[in-house]
Amino acid sequence: MADDGLSALRASLAERLNALREVPVGELPPALLDVVVQRFAVSSQELVLVLPRVWEQLRHEEGGAGRPIPYWARPWPSGLALAASLVDEPVRRSHPPPRVLELGCGLGAPSVVAARSGAAVLATDGAADAVAFAAHALALNEVVADVAVVDWAAHGEALVELGPFDVVLAADVLYTRANVETALRLWPRLLGESGVLRLADPQRAGTRDFLAAARGTFSVVSQRQDDGVALHVLRPLRGGGA
Template identity: 35%
Template sequence: MLSDTHPAGPGAAMRSDEDFVRAQTGIAPVPFVPEVRLHMAEDAIALWETTETARGERGLPPPFWAFAWAGGVGVARYVLDHPELVAGRSVLDLAAGSGLVGIAAALRGARSVRAAEIDAYAVAAIGVNAAANGVRVDAAVEDLLDGDGGPAEVVLAGDVFYERAMAARFLPFLLRARARGAVVIVGDPGRAYLPRERFAALAAYEVPVVADLEDAALKTTTVWELAGD
């Protein structure tokens, strides 16, 4: 259902959301991943409050779409440095946020990139960010976690193990994706709920982050591949 702040019709709603994203952010290269330019905000709390005012709602999720989070930066860096992972393959960017990971895959020759999010502002941000980088990423508001991510050949998740309840939904999804033959790659900056025994480390980076979001200037971020049975 559309918010009362939107003009009538899904196309008008998307344009309104895209206008909001552009108005609340500035475009710049991503630190540590300068090949990608994103619309990013400077102040998370101020943007969060502005988002709730624009929607006329309280208790909305944080504006994950307006920042380059460490887990996503790590996966994007790995994809850019290892194009063979995605070149010529169908890719799913799960809980895509800004679309950073999916954009990196598209830049390195993925046959198709699908980005899934549950936040309409995130889907709008993915659209404007993909356009800014001259690539196509098909983004939609959808919760895929009861499925297996098919038919994507590669499933990428930037940072999804930061809450117990989230981890309890994401892990079974990723296991189902791996069981049907997908390559599953996860970026994680030391979150508490990543079951490390199920993953193999591929790379580790010192990723610059927004200190107000992470209480640090750098986060050690590991890129993991989900192991098969």
């Protein structure tokens, strides 16, 4: 991207991040605005993401300010794997377009691919910064989607009211016990009867526990990849399972 394009992108991000964080201009951590635009190959497609250039520096600055670790700010293998799986097996087209919800979207790669295939996408993350970056990624890839700051533990009922969704996407989000427990309670309520939950995960213990408990309400098809990421496709069992 040319220097003037990058400057405009930084200015736009700064404006959005200032509004979301409700801090005066100039109080954002420098590493948050030291961004790059990178190309990623996801199966047969290419997409661009905007991300902080040095994640460790952002983590350092956020830690110094007493803020959480910015897990959202890296392109994790699971997010890219989920995006690639959406290229290989796109969300089925329909009229009206299928409704897709991404939880913990981070930089937004799966949402970009789902929006490209014509779905009505809502990309969400509990970290407001993530949502600003995902919104810019969607724009850079010239696709239209909605974004929202949503922590599913805090705003679960509001999400249920927005549903049901045809497809729920989540990549590498089951890394805390609290997330697993909330997901087990909430996620089945986000999907319609013929909905599908598509998860990607680096085979964390939390996901193993989630899947073991979810088998009572979902059919589960899992596929392990060479890079250590596993893709799981869950569909509600008719009648709600045993």
